[in-house]
Amino acid sequence: MNQESLLRVLLYEGHDSNPLDPELRYEFLGAALDKGYSATRVTTLGEVNDMDEGTLVVLGDFAEKQPNASDYSNETVKVHFHDVGQKTTTEILSDVEQYAGQQDAQERKPWKPWFPVIDYDRCTNCMQCLSFCLFDVYGVDEDKQIQVQNQSNCKTDCPACSRVCPEVAILFPKYRGGPINGDVVSSDDVRQEKMKVDISSLLGGDIYAALRDRSAKAKSRFSKERSEDRALKERQKCLVKLQQNLDIPPEVIASLPSMDQIQAKAEAAQAKANAALDSNS
Amino acid sequence: MSKSTKILYCRCAYSKVVPTDVKKEVLQKLSDSNVSFDAVADLCEMSARKNIPGEMVKDGQPLKIAACYPRAVKWLFEAADCPLPEKDVEVLNMRTESAEDIVGKLLNIESSSEGAQA
Ligand code: SF4
């Protein structure tokens, strides 16, 4: 839960206030941001964003001239002025926290720093991601345009859908490598991703079911005999490679639903994708 | 620097993808300068929650953003129904550029190279 993000702190160093100690300013800004607050520093130079809702805590060394909060508050923005005087960062932060506690106890959904973002300059609305993802992350809007609908369903650290997107149009901004992290897409990247999509279609497009199948078989005491089957062996090798290529974390594979559920989900996702494709054509 | 250019710094608080020394040094230098600026804890979170304030992206007002890859930042704003203006937005990438270069561009200290347009 991040109750604090509706609250913005503003370090005021404009007219009618004394400049703050540089060390305190830097330390406080970093600490406030790490707590999840938005922070603004105002001097006589440059502009900052207005605010149209939330709580604004204005911190400064106002000496004798602290402004009157009611002159600046309105129905949607509550302003508090707070003299920081000789206080330390910890003291100022604890003062700010009191204002955070005064905010309306608004229900805030938890969030995960891991979710896909679509680059619509590249997306061709092919619906591969929708039919691939078993966790209902994707859907279509009323114009049958693909969109991320349930981002919190996304499995942390799993970038597999961006790997099956033939256009390299799915980003995970917090992913370690490019182009998935938003780095420039090269023609090599596109060629490589297209190759992976081809491998997945060799497997019937049902990658999750195949991967689960593989991990179940690996555990089976008969796996050795079964692996006599050359085709199966090849397929399994291919799957290991695919799992590595798609960078699907083992925890995601381990947490997959049963084969029947996977199949049912895959069919439902495919039907959704087909319906969207039909109405687009 | 132009009086009307706004500066936005992203702390990338919920992951380690932006090198800590770079993000700290950028903030330190901004803090030591004499300019006004806005800073947010994590633009990804604001995008996920769709609570990027519309005032951040006023058309016609130049904006410089210190965050990560311009393509990621562009589509994060778009995903929050708060698209960045086509013009006058410069995104500086703390994942790949040095703090010195970034602050130089934010504050127009030197005009060596242009930052990427989102
Ligand atoms: S797979 Fe890629 S190109 Fe196809 S709809 Fe999804 S994001 Fe768009």
Ligand code: SF4
């Ligand atoms: S926009 Fe980039 S720098 Fe900011 S929080 Fe997201 S990944 Fe980190």
